Amino acid sequence: MEEFSVLVGGRAGDGINEAGMIIARLFNQLGYCLYQYLDYPSLIRGGHNFAIVRASGKKIGAHRDEVDFLLALNQETIDRHKWRLKESSVVIYDSDEVKSPVAGGLGLPLKTMAKEAGAPPIAKNAGLIGAFSKAAGIEWEVTEQILRKEIPQSVDENLEVARRGRDGIDGDDGPKVEMRSYPCCPVITGNELIGLGLLRGGLDAYVAYPMTPSSGVLHFLAKVADEFSIKVVHPENEIAVILMAQGFAYAGKRAALGTSGGGFCLMTEGMSLAGMAEMPLVVVVSMRAGPSTGVPTYSAQSDLHFVMNAGQGEFTRLVIAPGDAEQAFYWSATSLGLAWKYQIPAILLSDKTLSETAYSFNLEEARDVPEIGPVHWDGDGEYRRYDRTLDGISPLAFPPRPGAVVKANGYAHLESGITTEDAGEVKAVQDKSLLKEKSLIEELESLPAVKTYGSKDASTALLCWGSNKGVCAEVGEKFGLRVVQPVVLNPFPTPQFEKALQGVERMICVETNSTGQLARLIRCCRFEADDLILKYDARPFSVDDLEKRLLEVTR
Amino acid sequence: MKTKDLGTKAPITWCPGCGNFAILNAIKPVIATLDEEGVVPLENVVLVSGIGCHAKIADYVNANSFYSIHGRPIPVATGIKLANPDLTVICFSGDGDSYAEGLDHLIFAAKRNVDITTIIHDNRVYGLTTGQYTPTSPSGFVGRSTPEGLKVPPINPLEIVFASGGTFVARGYSHGIELLKDVFREAILHRGFSFVDVLQVCATFFNLYEYYNERVYTLEDHDPLDRVKAEEKMREWDYNSDGSIPLGIFYREEASTFGDNFTKYNSKISDLDGAIRKTLESYI
Numbered sequence: 001m002e003e004f005s006v007l008v009g010g011r012a013g014d015g016i017n018e019a020g021m022i023i024a025r026l027f028n029q030l031g032y033c034l035y036q037y038l039d040y041p042s043l044i045r046g047g048h049n050f051a052i053v054r055a056s057g058k059k060i061g062a063h064r065d066e067v068d069f070l071l072a073l074n075q076e077t078i079d080r081h082k083w084r085l086k087e088s089s090v091v092i093y094d095s096d097e098v099k100s101p102v103a104g105g106l107g108l109p110l111k112t113m114a115k116e117a118g119a120p121p122i123a124k125n126a127g128l129i130g131a132f133s134k135a136a137g138i139e140w141e142v143t144e145q146i147l148r149k150e151i152p153q154s155v156d157e158n159l160e161v162a163r164r165g166r167d168g169i170d171g172d173d174g175p176k177v178e179m180r181s182y183p184c185c186p187v188i189t190g191n192e193l194i195g196l197g198l199l200r201g202g203l204d205a206y207v208a209y210p211m212t213p214s215s216g217v218l219h220f221l222a223k224v225a226d227e228f229s230i231k232v233v234h235p236e237n238e239i240a241v242i243l244m245a246q247g248f249a250y251a252g253k254r255a256a257l258g259t260s261g262g263g264f265c266l267m268t269e270g271m272s273l274a275g276m277a278e279m280p281l282v283v284v285v286s287m288r289a290g291p292s293t294g295v296p297t298y299s300a301q302s303d304l305h306f307v308m309n310a311g312q313g314e315f316t317r318l319v320i321a322p323g324d325a326e327q328a329f330y331w332s333a334t335s336l337g338l339a340w341k342y343q344i345p346a347i348l349l350s351d352k353t354l355s356e357t358a359y360s361f362n363l364e365e366a367r368d369v370p371e372i373g374p375v376h377w378d379g380d381g382e383y384r385r386y387d388r389t390l391d392g393i394s395p396l397a398f399p400p401r402p403g404a405v406v407k408a409n410g411y412a413h414l415e416s417g418i419t420t421e422d423a424g425e426v427k428a429v430q431d432k433s434l435l436k437e438k439s440l441i442e443e444l445e446s447l448p449a450v451k452t453y454g455s456k457d458a459s460t461a462l463l464c465w466g467s468n469k470g471v472c473a474e475v476g477e478k479f480g481l482r483v484v485q486p487v488v489l490n491p492f493p494t495p496q497f498e499k500a501l502q503g504v505e506r507m508i509c510v511e512t513n514s515t516g517q518l519a520r521l522i523r524c525c526r527f528e529a530d531d532l533i534l535k536y537d538a539r540p541f542s543v544d545d546l547e548k549r550l551l552e553v554t555r
Numbered sequence: 556m557k558t559k560d561l562g563t564k565a566p567i568t569w570c571p572g573c574g575n576f577a578i579l580n581a582i583k584p585v586i587a588t589l590d591e592e593g594v595v596p597l598e599n600v601v602l603v604s605g606i607g608c609h610a611k612i613a614d615y616v617n618a619n620s621f622y623s624i625h626g627r628p629i630p631v632a633t634g635i636k637l638a639n640p641d642l643t644v645i646c647f648s649g650d651g652d653s654y655a656e657g658l659d660h661l662i663f664a665a666k667r668n669v670d671i672t673t674i675i676h677d678n679r680v681y682g683l684t685t686g687q688y689t690p691t692s693p694s695g696f697v698g699r700s701t702p703e704g705l706k707v708p709p710i711n712p713l714e715i716v717f718a719s720g721g722t723f724v725a726r727g728y729s730h731g732i733e734l735l736k737d738v739f740r741e742a743i744l745h746r747g748f749s750f751v752d753v754l755q756v757c758a759t760f761f762n763l764y765e766y767y768n769e770r771v772y773t774l775e776d777h778d779p780l781d782r783v784k785a786e787e788k789m790r791e792w793d794y795n796s797d798g799s800i801p802l803g804i805f806y807r808e809e810a811s812t813f814g815d816n817f818t819k820y821n822s823k824i825s826d827l828d829g830a831i832r833k834t835l836e837s838y839i
Contacts, residue, residue, distance in 0.1 A: 184839060186835040205634075227830055231638075231820045236662075239660075245634060247636075249634075250601075250621050273623065399619040402596075403598075418564070419622065
């Protein structure tokens with residue numbers, strides 16, 4: 001078989017994410033590209049958590065509905081997911097928990113096994129993985145090696161449970177995993193790649209208040225703060241976050257901050273300050289389903305117009321929506337460079353799907369981060385923080401700098417940074433902002449701001465943004481369609497977009513929101529989507545979902 | 556640097572008799588003297604202000620500054636200090652600014668003991684928005700949003716900062732510039748979160764010169780290291796009743812600061828690409 005899907009499910013607290021990641025790492029050793037979708041409700045213990053690990057010999061970026069292996073730690077997993085089973089699927093379950101299994105399922109007393117091996121209850125996972133490795137024909141040596149690396153404590157006991165699980169089934173049934181040739185890559189979440197990309201872009205400080213699904217960036221950067229020598233601060237609220245980050249920027253330190261929609265609501269006044277005071281910032285906004293608290297641990301693409309317009313007044317901002325692992329890294333690094341060159345707030349727009357999904361990340365595809373950086377003051381004459389130059393970019397100086405008085409200001413200001421309300425001066429401040437935007441648009445022309453996939457001459461195009469890139473690229477390729485993904489959404493890269501659409505007669509816009517926010521955005525640039533495929537149940541498109549919906553609109 | 560060289564070309568737009576002049580005229584010689592003594596070079600000083608009459612001070616001093624937004628100068632000041640601990644950050648804020656709009660930031664700055672100085676221009680009224688009550692206005696205050704008189708008592712900001720963990724708590728008065736200079740200097744030199752509530756009279760909307768003149772006195776024979784005495788003195792006047800009003804340094808304490816947690820991150824690593832590769836390897 002070319003590809004496999006494995007679903008592992010249980011209660012919150014059962015270690016489902018970790019179990020999925022171990023399964024992903026097993027496939028990774030065998031030459032597969034990985035994608036792990038994680039689904040969990042907003043609670044700490046109980047509920048139903050599941051992970052779908054999809055492994056393929058070629059690059060993938062989405063999950064499928066059907067599974068080849070269903071690994072169930074409880075009854076609910078069986079009940080909820082038996083619709084995903086095919087004739088050839090193998091079901092392995094904890095017979096201590098599951099009382100009405102599906103016919104042909106393989107039951108193992110995992111709870112008992114863990115207890116007998118003197119392992120903590122969470123070691124049920126190890127038993128499940130041991131049994132899975134046998135059913136999938138994965139050698140014990142590979143399984144043991146990954147388990148040893150991934151299990152944080154009671155390693156020997158866990159291995160014993162895994163061995164018992166493995167010995168508990170005969171391994172005759174089920175599809176067997178053969179070696180493939182996809183490069184062995186790190187399997188890592190979008191949030192962690194955003195963090196690494198920011199580090200690559202020269203990050204000095206990360207400031208954030210926890211909010212799902214952005215918290216992964218905070219947790220990752222806090223964990224690696226020592227290795228990378230960065231300052232990670234968790235302040236009292238999101239308002240403090242965006243203001244504190246501007247303190248860092250004023251003092252010459254590259255700061256980024258992260259949140260989701262609700263937290264970003266509190267940051268809007270700070271966004272506007274960054275616009276007026278020209279403070280470079282990278283703001284990671286990872287979308288979840290709204291409005292209000294909405295569906296906190298699930299996904300949506302419903303904040304595009306919000307982030308594009310948040311904050312009073314008109315000011316230059318950059319909005320970038322990476323769509324896969326490599327783009328998450330590349331654009332996080334690049335956004336810091338751009339924010340600092342143009343002294344603007346840049347928004348990295350992610351969503352729960354991109355943030356919390358684990359991907360095979362190929363650094364080779366993301367290595368060429370452009371060297372874009374700030375313009376520094378040369379020390380000549382009197383320093384003026386808001387010097388009005390031809391390209392709108394005022395050279396930067398940071399205190400302590402003898403001879404330079406650095407005055408930042410959220411009021412309309414003179415070049416010196418002192419407040420003004422004079423009509424001509426006020427207009428000049430706004431003209432400076434427009435000039436910067438013009439320079440930024442020119443620079444974006446040299447960057448991969450719009451990407452195309454699939455059949456590049458096709459006259460029908462799937463249009464997508466953000467995390468839907470993966471599913472659209474796969475389905476587009478299969479159906480012989482062109483796929484166009486604008487990665488930079490503001491300022492909109494019109495020339496590149498126009499070029500990507502040359503020869504396209506029909507445009508189908510695929511989005512996970514209820515109104516078609518990208519379709520609305522491109523309409524402002526006189527492009528019209530012919531059809532909309534929208535999904536707003538807070539779940540991402542599976543490959544099968546999109547295929548079905550596409551057939552409906554193209555029929 | 557001489558005090559006279561610390562001015563800017565910005566026309567001063569405070570009302571005649573405004574208490575903000577006293578704060579401006581006290582802080583300039585303090586900054587100039589610290590520079591002349593070589594204690595704090597002028598280029599290391601950063602002034603941060605919020606929004607309100609107080610905040611115009613950023614335009615009036617020829618020093619580094621960040622003129623921020625209403626209620627938010629404290630997080631900006633905190634960020635600057637964490638970014639570069641060599642900077643001396645002086646944060647000017649109003650009572651509307653930091654006792655209403657941004658009270659959370661004040662409490663957390665005190666709790667963290669971040670090494671910045673916060674000077675509150677406490678005129679106990681909103682000036683720029685033309686005369687509404689603030690958290691320190693006395694009960695019964697008749698303002699444009701409370702024409703029937705304010706029904707609730709004020710807060711005592713000194714007690715709030717003290718209870719939150721502030722390690723330097725002081726009060727000044729805009730009719731006593733020498734005391735202001737002394738207190739500002741001590742506040743700036745204190746390592747930790749320094750808080751100075753300045754009873755700064757708004758001559759236009761809430762002229763309390765006479766009221767204060769009758770009641771203020773300077774703390775003498777007071778040991779600011781004595782927590783119990785400090786608290787007693789803070790409670791002597793509750794911003795509402797007609798008790799006598801102590802001025803000076805109520806409390807000071809040496810303690811570790813928030814920035815101490817970050818000093819080990821002040822320098823960059825040499826091999827960034829190597830560190831990224833190493834991190835990625837752990838995900839294989």
